[in-house]
Amino acid sequence: MDDWDASNWTATVLIAYVTLRILVRVVAPGFVPVSRRPSSGMAWVVLILLFPFFGLAAWWGLGNTSIGGVRRERQTSATHYLNGHLGRGEVASPDAVTPEHISSAMRLNEHLGAFPPGASSEVSLYPDYDDSILAMAEIIDTATQWVHAEFYITAWDESTEPFFAALVRATERGVPVRLLFDHLGTRGLPVYKELRRKLARTAIEWHAMLPVRLGRDFTRRVDLRNHRKILVIDGTVAVMGSQNMTEPGYNKPKNHKAGRKWVELTCRVDGALARCLDAVFANDWYVETGQALWGELEAIPNTAQSSGPGEVLGQVIPSGPGIRAENNLRLFTSLIYGARHRLSLTSPYFVPDESLLYAVTTAAQRGVDVELFVGEQGDQFMVWHAQRSYYQALLESGVKIYLYQAPLVLHSKHFSVDDDVVVIGSSNMDLRSFALNYEVSMMLTGREVVERVKAVEDGYRARSRLLTEQDWSQRSLVNRYLDNVMRLTAALQ
Structure with a gap:
């Protein structure tokens, strides 16, 4: 009897296991692809078909973009407030010389949840890492009302000491200082505990x-x-x-040993664009803390009723989960399709979806002078190999790929179109920045600001080597294999 029961249970468990595997494989294709791009949905379905239980568990934990109920409610509330109250009295309209495709992009941005266009009386670029930190410290020393700082990665080290010293001086003047940093992004640094200890000794919130x-x-x-x-x-x-707010080697001994330093680009603006960036911070502060800063936003003077002579017209575009579907991607592709003569792209992680890849290659094929700046070496194994898998299609279409020479890491994220418009910000041109990360981009228009960004691009070109199809064809079979495998894994978003 005991032997019969054991055999019976074994058969029952086996039948249940096989039935469940079949059920998962049958049901998954009908539910997994919902509300996601076809390539991503197909990648998840393939993973589940190959490894039903592992694939289903991975999809359950990583296949959605939920930020949790409380954060979702707060973000919805903040978005409703900002859309109803902020910026409506200071909308700056494109002038007669603004190309129609840029005016159309501004309307697209606003429709997809971005702020209305606004003007800045001055735009300054900081391509030097240390100069950028010192410039931020100088600006903080002028604060009389509040200081709002938000960085994905934050460290209080020798390089960032001027920045944090300025924050402390602000608190000593009685100025409220609020600081946000990403938990996992910052926790990965070896100086994370030191940051927390130092902050605990200050009045910084x-x-x-x-x-x-x-x-x-x-x-x-x-x-x-x-x-x-x-x-x-x-x-x-x-x-x-x-x-990010850390020293240029990210406080990691392996980077210091290799001489690896990050190359960045930051941008200073004022007026309506600054107010919109403060609204992005206020949204994130409210989502994390439940503390509303709307009164402070309402107290900021409306300084830009329209864009006047000498002012730069622009628009701030926040993106991420809970914001209208991939609005940064839609902006990028819209502007790229509007390119007539030249297009320069800089992205440390270039892993496009089909729409962006087609926009870039189509621009090159219709005669636009297209260049892409990427790193000669990658700091992230999987992303770097996924990026390389697109080089062949880009080269064949006529895109010029410039490899920024190691050991420096080109981490800037911006692009310029013709002499008309630039986009700068935190967003990479990859699937993670389009679908999973909270990002902020800023579109700026006008020949003067484009010329300054072109000067930065000239500096990149001088330190880069041009990748040729012949060079690329000689890469090893191992690298070809890794590139293609990592391209598939990149679709699991």
Whole structure:
């Protein structure tokens, strides 16, 4: 009897296992691809068909973009407030010389949840890493109302000491200082505990964004990150771009040993654009803390009723989970399709979806002079190999690929189109920045600002080598294999 029961149970378990495997494979294709791009849906379905239980568990934990119920409610509330109250009295309209495709892009941005166009009386670029930090410290020393700082990665080290010293001086003057940094992004640094100890000895009010706590984030996808980099003073002056608040080697001995330093670009604006960047910070502060800063935003003077002579017309575009579907990607492709003569792209992680790849290659095929700046070496194994898998299609279409020479890491994120428009910010041209990260981009128009960005691009070109189809054809079979495999894994978003 015992032997019969054991055999019976074994058969029952085996039948249940096989039935469940079949059920998972049959049901998954009908539910997994919902509300996601076809390539991503197909990648998840293939993974589940090959490894049903592992694939289903991975999809359950990483296949959604939920930020959790409380954060979702707060973000919806903040978005409703900002859309109804901020910026409507200071909308700056494109002038007669603004190309129609840029005016159309501004309307697209606003429709997809971005702010209306606004003007800045001055735009300054900081391509030098240390100069950018010193410039931010100088701006902080002018604060009289508040200081709002938000960085994906934050460290209090020798390079960032001027920045934090300025923050402390502001608190000593009685100025409220609020600091946000991404939990996982910052926790990965070896100086994370030191940062917390130093902050605890100050009057700076700080919070980690999207913290991962066991038992409290079951409904939230844990690899959703806030990748924004913003500094706002009094709601009237702001700095944003690609640079994290850490020393240029990210406090990692292996980077120092290799001589590896990050190359960035940040941008200072004022007026309406600064106020919009402060609104992005206020949104993130409210989502993390529940503390509303709307009164402070309403107290900022409306300084830009329209764009006047000498002012730069622009638009701030926040993106991420909970914001209208991939609005940064839609902006990028829209502007690229509008290119007539030249297109220069800079992205450390270039892993496009089909729409962006087609936009870039189509531009080259219709005679636009297209160049792409990427790193000669990658700091992230999987992303770097996924990026390389697109080089063949780009080269065949006529895109010029410039490899920024190691050991420096080109981490800037921006692109310029003709002599008309530039986009700068925290967003990479990859699937993660389009679908999973909170990012902020800023579109700026006009020949003068484009010329300054072109000067930065000239500096990149001088330090890069041009990749040729012949060079690329000689890469090893191992690298070809890794490139293609990592391209498939990149689709699992």
